[in-house]
Amino acid sequence: MPIGHTIICLLVMLLLSLPAFAGDSGAGTELATTGYFRDQDTLPGSYRFYQQLPGGEAGLLGMGPSRPKLSKASFKLDAHDDVPYYGPQVRCQKCHQPQTKDLHGLRMGIRCVQCHRSQPVAGVFQYYSPLNPIRRHAYVCAKCHEGATPSFASYMVHEPNPISSEARGTFPLLYYGVWFMLILAGGVFVIFLPYTAFWWIREFIAKMAGRPDHG
Amino acid sequence: MADERTRLMRFTAVHRLWHLGLVVIFMLLSVTGIAWMYFETSWGRGLASLFGGYQGTLEVHRIAGLVMMAGFVAHIVYMLAQIDWKRFPGSLLGPDTLVFQWPDIKGFFAHLGWIFGLNKHPQFDRWSWWEKFDYWAVWWGLIIVGVTGLMLYNPVLTSDFMPGWLLNVALWIHRIEAVLAMGHIFTIHFTVENWRPSSFPYNAAMFDGRISLDEAMHEHPAWVARLEKDGRLDSALVAPPPVPLRILYFVVGYAIILLGVFLLVFAIANAALLTLF
Numbered sequence: 001m002p003i004g005h006t007i008i009c010l011l012v013m014l015l016l017s018l019p020a021f022a023g024d025s026g027a028g029t030e031l032a033t034t035g036y037f038r039d040q041d042t043l044p045g046s047y048r049f050y051q052q053l054p055g056g057e058a059g060l061l062g063m064g065p066s067r068p069k070l071s072k073a074s075f076k077l078d079a080h081d082d083v084p085y086y087g088p089q090v091r092c093q094k095c096h097q098p099q100t101k102d103l104h105g106l107r108m109g110i111r112c113v114q115c116h117r118s119q120p121v122a123g124v125f126q127y128y129s130p131l132n133p134i135r136r137h138a139y140v141c142a143k144c145h146e147g148a149t150p151s152f153a154s155y156m157v158h159e160p161n162p163i164s165s166e167a168r169g170t171f172p173l174l175y176y177g178v179w180f181m182l183i184l185a186g187g188v189f190v191i192f193l194p195y196t197a198f199w200w201i202r203e204f205i206a207k208m209a210g211r212p213d214h215g
Numbered sequence: 216m217a218d219e220r221t222r223l224m225r226f227t228a229v230h231r232l233w234h235l236g237l238v239v240i241f242m243l244l245s246v247t248g249i250a251w252m253y254f255e256t257s258w259g260r261g262l263a264s265l266f267g268g269y270q271g272t273l274e275v276h277r278i279a280g281l282v283m284m285a286g287f288v289a290h291i292v293y294m295l296a297q298i299d300w301k302r303f304p305g306s307l308l309g310p311d312t313l314v315f316q317w318p319d320i321k322g323f324f325a326h327l328g329w330i331f332g333l334n335k336h337p338q339f340d341r342w343s344w345w346e347k348f349d350y351w352a353v354w355w356g357l358i359i360v361g362v363t364g365l366m367l368y369n370p371v372l373t374s375d376f377m378p379g380w381l382l383n384v385a386l387w388i389h390r391i392e393a394v395l396a397m398g399h400i401f402t403i404h405f406t407v408e409n410w411r412p413s414s415f416p417y418n419a420a421m422f423d424g425r426i427s428l429d430e431a432m433h434e435h436p437a438w439v440a441r442l443e444k445d446g447r448l449d450s451a452l453v454a455p456p457p458v459p460l461r462i463l464y465f466v467v468g469y470a471i472i473l474l475g476v477f478l479l480v481f482a483i484a485n486a487a488l489l490t491l492f
Contacts, residue, residue, distance in 0.1 A: 065380050101490055107254060107269070145371050152374035159383050177384045178391065181359075185395035192403050195327075202330045203412040214329065214336035214433075 063173035065156055070125065077128070078120035088119050099158045115140045115157075220452040222425035223439070225341075233290060234421050237353070238471055240283045245397050247276035249478055252390070256485045280364045287357050310340035310441065315351070319344040340437040345407060356396045363389035397482075401475040409472065422464035423456045 073079040080086045083095075092112045093100055104110040113121075115131060122129035130139035133153070141148035160167040162178040206214060226234075246262060250272050253259025266272040299306035307314045322344045325337035363385040366373045370382050408418050413433065420426045432439050442448040455461070 064378060065383075106490060147371050149371070149374055149379075151377075152371050152379040155370070155374070155379040155382050162387055171380075171383070173381075174384050174387065178387045181388050181391040181395075185391055185398075188395060188399060192399070195330075196403050196406050198330050200406065200411055202332075207412045 063176070065154075065171040065174075066169070074123035074125045076123045077126055079123040079126075080121060102158055104157050114143075219454040221428055222453050222455055223428055223431045223442075223451055224425050224453050225420055225431075226424040228424065229293075231421060231424050233293075236286055237283075240279055240286065241396075241400070242471060242474055243279045244276060244283065245393075245475070245478055247272045247279065248393055249397075249482055251276060253482065253485055253489065255490060256488045258481050258485050277368055280361075280368070283357070284361050284365065287361060310342075310438065313342055313347050313350050315344075315347055319347060338437040338440075339435050340441065341435060343434070349404060352399065356392060359392045360389055360396065363392070397475075397478065401479040405472055405475065417465055417468060419461065419464045419468060422468055423461065425453055425455070428452065 073082065096112070099112075100106070104115075116122075116124075117130060122131070124131040124133075124136075126132065130136070133150070137148040137150050137153035141153050145152065156171065159174065160170055162171075162174045163182070164175075167175040167178075247266060250259050250262035250266070251269075254263060254269060263269055263272040266275045306312075308316060310318075318340070322337045322339060325334060326344070328334040329336045366377075366385045367382060367389060370379070373379075373382065408414065408421075409416065414430075418426075426434075428439070439448065442451055456464075
């Protein structure tokens, strides 16, 4: 009798749980993805890949991007629930203007909701957020970049202005690399543009004076 | 016919082919790269439409970049084959090689002094310091733009070997180096080689390979003196190329120059419309 009772209980529990499974899959629009994982994601020790994410072990002598300041909202299911006068009709650009000025937005015309999803917008560190770094590569990046890995997902879509002092703190390699190149390029122009101009004038003077041999 | 041999051979057919190949692929990369960078402007979209819009421009830029890197590798092999290994490393020195040497540093300062009227014009040998600078500038330019370009060619594959955030850095370095290369070619290189009063309006030496003996004695007197001393001057003299070829060199050369100036002028005029930072 106790065994029969147990079996009946298990069957009832199984039946009751079926609608719950159905409900999970019903979250379709939120979790729509190619679901393209690589084998490495399922291997033991795969956590190592996540250490390359911004704010993980930065690597390259700590020159990589550091984790941005985290607010409570980054962990909420609705990141905007504390924002006064916030509503679905408010445009993202009203507060997030700088985040629209990058390659994804400007060049490819990607809209915010295509990665951040529609209302309510979850904080990127919310456990079930598709943008949570543990699944960002597969749930968001891989929609266009087939085979995206956690390392790939550490690309900063909303990168700081590379010459700003903000970048020196949050992404030192970008800051120093870009400044190095600007000084190299600027140095070439600052030296050789005036040099060429003076050279031209010097030859012009010699020619006007009728001294052909570099007079 | 002997009086027609008024020109000195400066660049072999192979030298000129390297230059022509570099010019063609560089201009293709410039047009597609600028179209891409200026895609938010109507000018940029117009340039991109020549290649089938945004995606087509990207594809052409990527393939042209690969061709350029293949050419760079081929050039390194060619250059290694040109070295006289029996007399190495002494064969790297001397006035006929493009290796920077002490006379080039002296030549730079003497030339600077001449510009400001402090001393006489230096007597350049076969290569002046700025010709060597232009040659090696392509090397470091290609290394910087090539390595970052290859990284960006397939970002997903690249991030298997390095953190993906290096692509942020690579893209900016690629852009700045490209602006440096184009800015240098379309202003300084064009002016020094074509628009100086002594070579205005056009210097076809890189296309027909020869310069007039007068020009050689003016710009490279030490080279002419050396050829004369070695008794090689007479055999180095050649006739000018036939008129149809000279017209062709002029038309092709000026088409390229005007394309560069067009890109430069419109890039500056539209720079304020760029919203990417």
